[in-house]
Amino acid sequence: MDNFxxxxxxxxxxxxxxxxxxxxVISRYGKNVLLAYGSGSIKxxxxxxxxxxxxxxxxxxxxxxxxxxxxxxxxxxxxxxCRDHKIxxxxxxxxxxxxxxxxxxxxxxxxxxxxxxxxxxxxxxTKALPLVSILTLxxxxxxxxxxxxxxxxxxxxxxxxGNWATLPKASIIDPTYLYTLPARQTAAGSADIMSHVMENYxxxxxxxxxxxxxxxxxLQTVIKYAPIALKTPDDYAARxxxxxxxxxxxxxxxxxxxxxxxxxxxxxxELSAYYxxxxxxxxxxxxxAWMRHILNVQTVxxxxxxxxxxxxxxxxxxxxxLAHQGIDATEEFFRSLGIPMTLSEVGIDESKFQxxxxxxxxxxxxxxxxVPLSVNDVLAILKACA
Amino acid sequence: MDNFxxxxxxxxxxxxxxxxxxxxVISRYGKNVLLAYGSGSIKxxxxxxxxxxxxxxxxxxxxxxxxxxxxxxxxxxxxxxCRDHKIxxxxxxxxxxxxxxxxxxxxxxxxxxxxxxxxxxxxxxTKALPLVSILTLxxxxxxxxxxxxxxxxxxxxxxxxGNWATLPKASIIDPTYLYTLPARQTAAGSADIMSHVMENYxxxxxxxxxxxxxxxxxLQTVIKYAPIALKTPDDYAARxxxxxxxxxxxxxxxxxxxxxxxxxxxxxxELSAYYxxxxxxxxxxxxxAWMRHILNVQTVxxxxxxxxxxxxxxxxxxxxxLAHQGIDATEEFFRSLGIPMTLSEVGIDESKFQxxxxxxxxxxxxxxxxVPLSVNDVLAILKACA
Numbered sequence: 160m161d162n163f164x165x166x167x168x169x170x171x172x173x174x175x176x177x178x179x180x181x182x183x184v185i186s187r188y189g190k191n192v193l194l195a196y197g198s199g200s201i202k203x204x205x206x207x208x209x210x211x212x213x214x215x216x217x218x219x220x221x222x223x224x225x226x227x228x229x230x231x232x233x234x235x236x237x238x239x240x241c242r243d244h245k246i247x248x249x250x251x252x253x254x255x256x257x258x259x260x261x262x263x264x265x266x267x268x269x270x271x272x273x274x275x276x277x278x279x280x281x282x283x284x285t286k287a288l289p290l291v292s293i294l295t296l297x298x299x300x301x302x303x304x305x306x307x308x309x310x311x312x313x314x315x316x317x318x319x320x321g322n323w324a325t326l327p328k329a330s331i332i333d334p335t336y337l338y339t340l341p342a343r344q345t346a347a348g349s350a351d352i353m354s355h356v357m358e359n360y361x362x363x364x365x366x367x368x369x370x371x372x373x374x375x376x377x378l379q380t381v382i383k384y385a386p387i388a389l390k391t392p393d394d395y396a397a398r399x400x401x402x403x404x405x406x407x408x409x410x411x412x413x414x415x416x417x418x419x420x421x422x423x424x425x426x427x428x429e430l431s432a433y434y435x436x437x438x439x440x441x442x443x444x445x446x447x448a449w450m451r452h453i454l455n456v457q458t459v460x461x462x463x464x465x466x467x468x469x470x471x472x473x474x475x476x477x478x479x480x481l482a483h484q485g486i487d488a489t490e491e492f493f494r495s496l497g498i499p500m501t502l503s504e505v506g507i508d509e510s511k512f513q514x515x516x517x518x519x520x521x522x523x524x525x526x527x528x529x530v531p532l533s534v535n536d537v538l539a540i541l542k543a544c545a
Numbered sequence: 546m547d548n549f550x551x552x553x554x555x556x557x558x559x560x561x562x563x564x565x566x567x568x569x570v571i572s573r574y575g576k577n578v579l580l581a582y583g584s585g586s587i588k589x590x591x592x593x594x595x596x597x598x599x600x601x602x603x604x605x606x607x608x609x610x611x612x613x614x615x616x617x618x619x620x621x622x623x624x625x626x627c628r629d630h631k632i633x634x635x636x637x638x639x640x641x642x643x644x645x646x647x648x649x650x651x652x653x654x655x656x657x658x659x660x661x662x663x664x665x666x667x668x669x670x671t672k673a674l675p676l677v678s679i680l681t682l683x684x685x686x687x688x689x690x691x692x693x694x695x696x697x698x699x700x701x702x703x704x705x706x707g708n709w710a711t712l713p714k715a716s717i718i719d720p721t722y723l724y725t726l727p728a729r730q731t732a733a734g735s736a737d738i739m740s741h742v743m744e745n746y747x748x749x750x751x752x753x754x755x756x757x758x759x760x761x762x763x764l765q766t767v768i769k770y771a772p773i774a775l776k777t778p779d780d781y782a783a784r785x786x787x788x789x790x791x792x793x794x795x796x797x798x799x800x801x802x803x804x805x806x807x808x809x810x811x812x813x814x815e816l817s818a819y820y821x822x823x824x825x826x827x828x829x830x831x832x833x834a835w836m837r838h839i840l841n842v843q844t845v846x847x848x849x850x851x852x853x854x855x856x857x858x859x860x861x862x863x864x865x866x867l868a869h870q871g872i873d874a875t876e877e878f879f880r881s882l883g884i885p886m887t888l889s890e891v892g893i894d895e896s897k898f899q900x901x902x903x904x905x906x907x908x909x910x911x912x913x914x915x916v917p918l919s920v921n922d923v924l925a926i927l928k929a930c931a
């Protein structure tokens with residue numbers, strides 16, 4: 160196990176009607192609130208009106224139309240709003256895109272230089288406006304971590320950033336808000352949770368046993384409850400377990416003490432940067448191909464463990480066969496959630512494979528991945544998904 | 546799953562030589578430091594000298610001789626030191642007893658009334674001096690939670706308390722500090738971790754699946770590494786996994802979202818209140834008897850799950866038999882750690898059983914336990930351990 164710092168100070172209000180805590184939480188920071196949200200689904204659901212009513216004593220400035228895979232231009236727009244309206248606190252109501260965007264808005268509002276600098280170099284983020292979130296989509300875990308992924312549409316660059324200052328002060332997670340999610344979002348969010356866990360699970364750091372056992376538990380949670388949430392969207396137990404698993408998947412519990420780069424996320428970031436693909440969909444379709452590509456004598460034991468502990472497959476003598484069974488189970492599971500599992504199904508052809516492979520290796524430091532990946536490795540993975 | 550608030554803001558510095566962060570962490574709060582510790586083992590190990598050297602720019606007041614099952618008189622002594630020396634921050638160096646005592650010292654130093662009031666009513670704890678801890682014994686999880694257990698020797702009352710103000714600001718967890726622990730302490734700490742997890746695991750709240758999967762992972766961690774730490778006290782992987790599992794066992798991950806009282810701790814508190822028994826030893830010896838006592842048609846499925854998921858016992862048709870096999874495995878495991886598994890082995894006779902049973906039910910609200918326990922139930926459990 161590697162040395163680590165763990166500091167997740169976000170105050171989580173979890174459960175039905177926890178939004179009643181909102182006025183008290185916001186009042187800790189001030190009266191001028193930037194209300195950040197996406198395309199307006201919170202207006203349809205009534206959540207927008209509820210938030211406005213709860214914040215009737217505040218001066219609320221709307222910051223709407225934050226897109227999926229949030230753009231740098233949105234960050235800049237939000238930061239300008241913060242400065243113009245002397246914002247005290249940002250309230251992000253949405254999924255990972257809204258919260259990610261709000262994190263960098265919070266930092267950019269207090270930064271003299273260009274917002275993109277903060278994406279290129281997370282160390283430049285030394286202060287930020289306080290951020291509170293209300294989650295409406297489980298998957299990214301952004302409500303309980305410091306990370307944010309921002310896309311620069313000018314140079315098609317999608318990159319992660321974030322620092323301790325961008326950790327939300329508080330997050331309200333009410334599983335009933337997830338009842339109205341479209342099936343595709345539920346599936347993509349579930350794949351995102353699993354991918355976060357698997358990126359940390361498949362690492363070469365020895366003896367991070369407790370992290371891996373938590374990882375296996377979170378994976379089993381998604382495997383149990385994602386199908387239930389798809390079949391019965393208002394099943395509280397399913398939504399609650401998925402939501403809490405999502406927060407815990409990427410708050411440091413599965414990754415602290417384990418070194419090295421992630422493998423699938425950097426490749427997926429290229430897909431969404433060039434094709435605006437839904438992040439979780441991209442992760443799901445890349446994952447089995449990546450697993451098959453890196454399965455070898457060094458990694459087979461870990462994949463066999465994964466097959467037994469996560470998928471409950473019976474132990475057999477041929478560990479390569481067992482490993483393949485675990486990978487097949489992963490692929491079948493994603494497919495069963497209704498996720499398109501090839502690039503052609505989502506309209507992506509081979510024309511940018513070379514370019515995306517080069518950028519994934521460069522931006523993702525894939526030489527430090529569980530199994531180091533070269534441009535040719537990434538190309539092979541993309542081709543296997545064609 | 547029940548509604549919950551999760552707010553564990555303690556900054557954890559985990560790993561070898563993390564003590565180098567101490568001067569910076571302490572400097573956030575001031576220069577007048579109360580250095581709290583126990584019987585002096587930190588002087589033998591050299592840790593005391595290292596801390597003093599690192600805090601050479603501070604004014605350090607020693608608060609020594611905090612006993613296991615820390616006494617109210619120690620809390621009062623510490624609070625007086627804080628007032629007399631205008632203490633800015635408390636540094637607790639030790640295990641759960643030192644940290645627990647320091648938490649209530651931190652609160653009592655800022656409280657006008659009697660320190661015992663803060664034990665009787667945790668809601669009275671509204672502010673406290675900042676507390677930083679350096680862990681030297683894994684088990685209680687006190688380094689990453691707000692709870693503290695204090696014993697009043699006048700009325701033999703041992704009771705838990707704590708509030709958000711008593712959560713440590715930062716904790717340094719260096720697994721190498723555990724290398725010199727006596728075997729009995731390693732065993733007792735391991736049993737303490739497992740008991741915390743099992744108290745939360747065996748609850749009647751439905752659908753807290755993610756919590757239970759994390760619980761199973763933490764139990765498997767202790768089962769794997771406690772024997773290794775006993776055999777090879779300086780095995781880093783074993784000490785690191787036990788230490789991190791210990792913090793996670795009682796920081797809210799396994800218990801948030803699950804209601805009801807704990808079962809074994811209130812009974813054990815009576816044993817230590819009257820006989821000053823090591824907490825983890827008492828928990829271990831009571832646990833199998835408690836499990837057998839509450840095994841019934843309502844609880845058998847949970848115990849069968851425990852047998853399979855935690856002890857990896859093969860599924861069999863007779864679930865009561867399977868449940869008993871899991872309980873037997875638990876007992877055998879504690880015995881294999883060298884823990885005395887009967888009350889007579891630790892010098893406790895039946896003379897106070899009735900008194901202790903009455904107080905356990907009253908102080909522990911055992912009517913709200915997983916299976917509600919009456920005085921007669923507790924008596925039967927104690928007798929089964931005789």
